[in-house]
Amino acid sequence: MVRAGLSAERLTQAGAELADEVGFDQVTVSALARRFDVKAASLYSHLRNSQDLKVRIALFALAELADRAAAALAGRAGRDALTAFANVYRDYAREHPGRYAAAQLRLDPETAAASAGVRHAEMVRAILRGYDVPEPDQTHAVRLLGSFFHGYVSLEANGGFSHSAPEARESWARLLDILDALLRTWPAS
Template structure:
């Protein structure tokens, strides 16, 4: 029987806090049990195991990212929407480093088919529609945008840019400008017709 006060919601919140504080690898059944003051065996009343915890964290990360993106792009299109979309990713990495880390991992089929994943995909496609990109062009552009944003943010978070005195914010602005120009000239997009 589960200990009073330990709920699935509390387990999820504790997993997020632990991931953000100590990294994704720190999130184990034993670590969560210690954090919640219960025996590891009683955790299984709330979560089936580490794989289920990772799925829970992945879905939570997608939901959080979707929330940040929605707030950023509301009422915007084109360049403005792209800048806010990118900023939401950077904010996610800063405010929830553990959740950002889980977004860098391959998602299980249950996660990719989840409403949270669909919400993020729909938001990215909405940004790309502002550039006249749909269908296969939007899929290719999604991969390009994702690789650029994830690469920049991951390198920034790892300290890879710290060895130069050149302003990182200028690099970020230039990267977004390059993305914007690329999307405007995307083969098959509205601007290239």
């Protein structure tokens, strides 16, 4: 029998909240069942297993992040767009560390192709078009920006910048200036 009020969507939302509280790697169907004070078996009518739950949380996080990024990018171009997009990622990782970790989950190709991850890439490519980065080099530039954003927020989340000057936010702003300059002067292939 399906417990009243439980659905895959509600469990995914609760799983995302749990990930932020205890870490994405600690999210399991059993942990989620404890949150609802039910037996884990009662969740299997909504979820196949813990991996299914993790994929759902990853898709949820990717969509949530894409929605925030799209709202931040509206009407912006160039450095304003780059900064807005970058700040959405950094802020999301700081506000929702478990969801941010979930967004990094490696998805199978079919699931990835249908996910909001595609929207992320499209938004980055739109930013790059504002910089006149040529089409053949856009994939390299997408990877550069993704590596920078993820690397910086991961190091910051793990305390990598807490014991040195200048403050992390000052470095973040300076590095965005440098990325802007690089993108404005993208070298020809």
